[in-house]
Every structure is written in C-alpha cells, then in structure tokens.
Amino acid sequence: MEELVQMARRLRRHVVTMIAQAGSGHPGGSLSAADIITALYFKELRYDPTNPQWPERDRFILSKGHAAPILYAALAESGYFPVTELSTLRQLGSCLQGHTDRTMTPGVEMSSGSLGQGLSFAIGTALAGRLDKRSYRVYALLGDGECDEGQVWEAAMAAAHFKLDNLLAIVDHNGLQLDGSNREIMNLEPLADKWRSFGWHAIEINGHDFPAILGAFQKARQIKGQPTVIIALTVKGKGVSFMENKVEFHGRAPTAEEMAKALKELS
Amino acid sequence: MVQEVSTRDVYGQTLAQLGAENPDIVVLDADLSRSTMTKFFAERFPERFFDCGIAEQNMMSIAAGLAASGKTVFASTFAVFATGRCFDQLRMSVAQPGLNVKVVSTHGGITVGEDGFSHHSIEDIALACSLPSFTVIVPADAIETAQVVRVAASTNGPFYIRLSRPKTPLVYPSDYHFVLGKAAIMRPGSDATIIANGLMVAAALKAAERLQQGNISCRVLSMPTVKPLDEAAILQAAQETGAIVTAEEHLEHGGLGSRVAQVVVKGKPVPMSLVAIKNSYTKSGKPEQLLQKCGLTAEDIEAAVRETIRRKWRDATIAESP
Numbered sequence: 001m002e003e004l005v006q007m008a009r010r011l012r013r014h015v016v017t018m019i020a021q022a023g024s025g026h027p028g029g030s031l032s033a034a035d036i037i038t039a040l041y042f043k044e045l046r047y048d049p050t051n052p053q054w055p056e057r058d059r060f061i062l063s064k065g066h067a068a069p070i071l072y073a074a075l076a077e078s079g080y081f082p083v084t085e086l087s088t089l090r091q092l093g094s095c096l097q098g099h100t101d102r103t104m105t106p107g108v109e110m111s112s113g114s115l116g117q118g119l120s121f122a123i124g125t126a127l128a129g130r131l132d133k134r135s136y137r138v139y140a141l142l143g144d145g146e147c148d149e150g151q152v153w154e155a156a157m158a159a160a161h162f163k164l165d166n167l168l169a170i171v172d173h174n175g176l177q178l179d180g181s182n183r184e185i186m187n188l189e190p191l192a193d194k195w196r197s198f199g200w201h202a203i204e205i206n207g208h209d210f211p212a213i214l215g216a217f218q219k220a221r222q223i224k225g226q227p228t229v230i231i232a233l234t235v236k237g238k239g240v241s242f243m244e245n246k247v248e249f250h251g252r253a254p255t256a257e258e259m260a261k262a263l264k265e266l267s
Numbered sequence: 268m269v270q271e272v273s274t275r276d277v278y279g280q281t282l283a284q285l286g287a288e289n290p291d292i293v294v295l296d297a298d299l300s301r302s303t304m305t306k307f308f309a310e311r312f313p314e315r316f317f318d319c320g321i322a323e324q325n326m327m328s329i330a331a332g333l334a335a336s337g338k339t340v341f342a343s344t345f346a347v348f349a350t351g352r353c354f355d356q357l358r359m360s361v362a363q364p365g366l367n368v369k370v371v372s373t374h375g376g377i378t379v380g381e382d383g384f385s386h387h388s389i390e391d392i393a394l395a396c397s398l399p400s401f402t403v404i405v406p407a408d409a410i411e412t413a414q415v416v417r418v419a420a421s422t423n424g425p426f427y428i429r430l431s432r433p434k435t436p437l438v439y440p441s442d443y444h445f446v447l448g449k450a451a452i453m454r455p456g457s458d459a460t461i462i463a464n465g466l467m468v469a470a471a472l473k474a475a476e477r478l479q480q481g482n483i484s485c486r487v488l489s490m491p492t493v494k495p496l497d498e499a500a501i502l503q504a505a506q507e508t509g510a511i512v513t514a515e516e517h518l519e520h521g522g523l524g525s526r527v528a529q530v531v532v533k534g535k536p537v538p539m540s541l542v543a544i545k546n547s548y549t550k551s552g553k554p555e556q557l558l559q560k561c562g563l564t565a566e567d568i569e570a571a572v573r574e575t576i577r578r579k580w581r582d583a584t585i586a587e588s589p
Binding site for chain 1: 326338355360
C-alpha cells in the first residue's frame with residue numbers, strides 16, 4: 001500500500017508540473033482521480049506497455065477527458081512513453097493533447113473531452129470482448145458533473161440490459177463542477193440509488209483509500225450478470241491544500257509560485 | 268414500366284449475406300429494425316445484433332467501442348436521427364479517430380412524406396460531409412445499394428450511406444459496377460450536364476429525355492459518392508458541356524450541389540443551377556406532392572437546364588461581342 005501512496009504522490013506532482021508548464025489545464029479533476037488511477041495502473045489493470053494493442057489487455061476508458069494529465073502521468077510511469085514527454089503537454093506537436101486523443105497517445109483507448117460518451121464506448125468494448133470470448137475487463141472513469149449528460153443514463157440502461165459484468169464504471173464524485181457544487185448546479189443525489197435503479201451493482205467508497213478502492217475492484221469481479229459502478233467519494237484538488245474543494249481549480253493552471261508551493265506539499 | 272425496388276430491403280438482405288461471410292460484422296439499431304430492415308440480419312445473427320433502444324447517441328458511441336475492438340459495425344436508424352441527433356457522437360467517437368463504423372440511414376430526404384418535417388431529413392448530407400474522415404454515399408437504386416453496402420463493409424473507415432423509404436425505380440443496367448468516388452455516365456450529351464444522386468437520378472434521366480425532344484443534348488452523371496467527389500468527371504462535364512445542373516433531395520446548402528459548385532468554381536467556372544430544397548422546412552404530404560412543392564421533379568430539372576443553357580449562350584455572346 002505504501003508503494004501506491006508514493007506513486008499517487010508522484011503522479012500528483014507530474015499533474016501539477018505539467019499543467020503549470022502548459023499554462024492551462026484542469027488540475028482539480030486530475031488530483032481527485034489520482035488515487036483511483038494509481039490503483040488501476042499499478043495494481044488492477046492487465047496491460048503491456050510494449051504492446052498497447054495487446055488484444056487481451058484490460059481497457060481503461062477515461063470518459064472525463066479533461067483529466068487527461070493524470071492518465072498521461074500514469075501511462076508514462078507505466079512505461080508507455082518516457083516521463084520526459086509529460087513536459088510537452090498541450091504544446092503543438094505533442095502526443096499529449098489537451099483532452100485525450102486515441103490517435104495520438106499510446107495507451108489512450110478513446111478520444112474524449114466532450115462529456116458523456118465514454119460509458120457508451122466502454123459498452124461497445126465490453127460487447128466485443130464478450131463476442132470474442134476474451135477475458136479482458138473494461139473500466140470507465142466518469143466525472144460526477146458528467147452524469148448531468150443524458151447519454152450517461154442511456155448507457156447505464158443499456159449496460160444493465162446487456163448484463164455486462166465485464167464492465168466497471170467508476171464515478172469520481174468530488175462534488176464540484178465548473179460552475180459550482182453538484183448540489184447547486186444540478187443535483188445528482190441519490191447517485192448510488194440512481195445506478196441501482198438502473199440495474200447496476202453500486203459500491204460507495206472513499207476514493208482516496210487504497211484498501212477500499214482495491215476491495216471494490218475485487219468485489220466488482222465477483223458480481224455476475226450485471227455491471228458494477230463504484231461511486232468514489234473524492235476531494236477535488238486532493239493533495240494540494242489550496243486547491244482542495246476549490247471550484248477555481250477545475251480549469252485553471254497553477255502559477256509558478258503556486259506550483260512550487262504545491263510540489264512542496266507533495267514532496 | 269420501370270421496375271421499382273426498395274433500397275432498404277436490399278440493404279437488409281445484403282447485410283444478412285455479409286453477416287454469413289464476415290464474422291466480424293456487428294449490427295446496431297435504435298428500435299427501427301423493422302423499418303431499416305436490419306431485422307434480416309437480426310433474425311440470422313441474433314448474437315451479433317444489438318438493439319440499443321431509442322437512444323441514438325448511445326448507439327453511435329457503442330458502435331465506436333465495437334469498432335475500436337476490431338469489429339466492422341453497421342449502425343442504422345432514420346436519416347434525420349442518424350446525423351443531427353448524435354452529431355457530437357459521430358464527431359468525437361467515430362470521425363476523429365476514423366473508426367470503422369458504417370452509419371446506414373433509411374427514410375432520407377422528404378419522401379418519408381406524411382410523417383412531416385420532424386422526419387424529413389434535409390440536412391443529413393451536409394452534416395455527414397462536414398465530418399473530415401467520413402465517406403458519404405447516396406445510392407440511386409437497389410442495384411447500386413447492394414454494391415455500396417458491400418464496398419463499405421470491405422473499406423476501412425467511417426461511412427454515411429443514405430437510403431430512402433419508398434421503393435425507387437431501377438436506373439442502372441444489371442451489369443452496373445459501382446466504384447467508390449466515381450461518377451457513372453448514365454447518358455451522353457454535349458449541351459449541359461445534370462449531376463444527380465438518390466431518387467433524383469431517375470428524375471434527371473426523365474428530364475434529359477424530354478430535353479432531347481427539344482434537341483437539347485443533356486449528359487446525365489450519377490454521383491453516388493458525395494464525398495469524396497469525382498472531381499475529374501465534374502471538370503470534364505464543365506469543359507465539354509459548359510453548363511451544369513445538380514439535383515438532390517436535400518437542402519441547397521452543404522449537399523451535392525454546393526459541393527459540386529466548389530469544384531466547378533475552383534477548376535472550370537461555368538453557369539450552374541442547383542435543383543434542391545430551398546432554405547425552409549417542409550410539410551406533411553404524399554411524397555410526389557412534396558417533391559413537386561419543393562421543386563424536385565423532372566420538369567423542374569428540365570427548366571433549370573434550359574435556364575442554365577441560356578446563361579451559357581449569353582456568356583458566349585458577351586465574350587464574342589467586340
């Protein structure tokens with residue numbers, strides 16, 4: 001567990017540095033998802049960075065495409081591309097686009113950025129796995145604000161209808177979206193019950209607690225005949241005190257000064 | 268009497284044949300399989316058919332996920348829903364990554380008739396053509412449809428194929444061979460060229476026949492592939508006949524006519540007219556009544572050709588005057 005904690009801290013440092021260097025980006029939602037992504041890439045997922053198209057690989061689909069930096073950090077630390085690439089984020093000619101682009105970055109399964117499409121894409125991937133009798137599992141990470149999109153619920157209905165037990169959705173429930181809190185902007189609650197009523201097995205956890213995250217992944221593998229969703233309660237901006245629970249840092253890059261302060265906290 | 272055959276029936280039958288030949292073909296529909304005729308595939312290959320319910324956005328992104336996993340995916344619904352309803356899904360999930368998804372729509376254009384404007388698809392070609400990686404095809408009859416569907420299945424990348432609701436007259440000879448991106452010369456001619464696709468090819472041939480009686484020799488090009496266009500055939504027609512009239516069951520903006528005009532304007536400017544739906548929505552009515560109201564009949568094409576030829580002559584007179 002200590003190794004995961006260390007890795008998550010390292011990924012958070014990458015996120016802060018990348019976004020500060022780029023001068024734009026979305027730190028809040030990358031930091032809230034950092035522990036989930038760490039658990040996925042350094043414990044849960046089966047993959048081969050030397051063969052990104054390995055047919056048996058588990059699929060991770062980042063539906064909240066604005067959290068691209070945390071995915072890029074995990075892919076780099078997993079060996080998909082050199083860590084030095086991270087400093088090119090959002091620059092012309094970089095393989096690391098502002099939002100994920102499956103044509104540009106090894107290890108990125110889906111082009112994203114327009115919200116609400118990832119769970120549907122994951123359904124297609126899970127159906128293909130079933131048709132081809134492959135054992136891979138499909139993981140889709142959604143934002144909570146993203147659940148405002150109607151397509152998420154079209155997909156929620158379909159995944160249960162198709163009984164996709166090889167599909168796991170994770171909602172990074174940090175409680176904030178661009179204009180304010182979920183509660184103020186568009187109330188989502190009761191979120192877990194909504195998924196349950198659509199036919200999903202729902203697990204609510206603390207999204208910064210590694211034993212809880214890994215336990216939920218394990219539980220999800222045992223659920224048969226229906227898809228599982230993990231509602232991960234998280235803190236937006238987690239790990240950097242002055243970014244935590246601040247709507248402002250949904251989509252603002254830290255200044256050089258703020259970066260230094262953040263890196264000190266994450267050292 | 269010209270034989271009339273339903274293009275969507277032929278689509279469904281061809282898809283079922285392809286299903287037997289290629290185990291990687293997967294078909295999606297949005298609760299319209301009895302109308303789009305994907306039901307033929309569904310009956311034979313239920314394990315590879317997924318009805319997504321009335322949720323077109325979800326269907327298109329599911330199609331992308333299947334295609335990203337190596338499947339050749341056909342996704343069908345009515346034309347008006349297949350494009351506008353899920354444009355962003357086509358854009359981000361399918362077009363940008365260039366995935367192997369074939370969007371085959373039926374009930375294109377206004378010949379859905381009585382259902383009214385909500386079901387009249389008059390912007391779909393413009394929307395589909397605006398997506399950079401998409402190939403866009405409007406077959407003219409059942410003979411062409413069967414071949415287009417086969418070519419789409421064996422060509423990697425996104426396709427938009429638009430079919431009709433009513434039965435359509437067979438316009439091609441039985442030995443016709445569809446070539447992607449190529450026009451077919453349906454009739455030779457030297458005074459003007461009509462470029463048409465879909466249902467309007469039959470109307471164009473009728474117009475050319477009537478013009479011939481008035482000693483006007485009119486070439487007819489069938490242009491099934493709207494994107495990429497057969498630019499060489501267009502420029503040759505402009506060069507050799509000096510007047511071009513396009514005919515399509517679509518808005519004037521962004522469809523066959525405006526795409527042909529881009530080629531003509533850049534390569535060989537000649538007088539041109541567009542027979543298409545003007546800038547307005549449509550009403551309920553019988554297909555023939557609507558075609559008449561929108562100015563999409565053989566008579567309308569004939570009048571447009573005569574008017575365009577007059578402009579050609581006028582230009583020639585001006586050029587020759589001292």
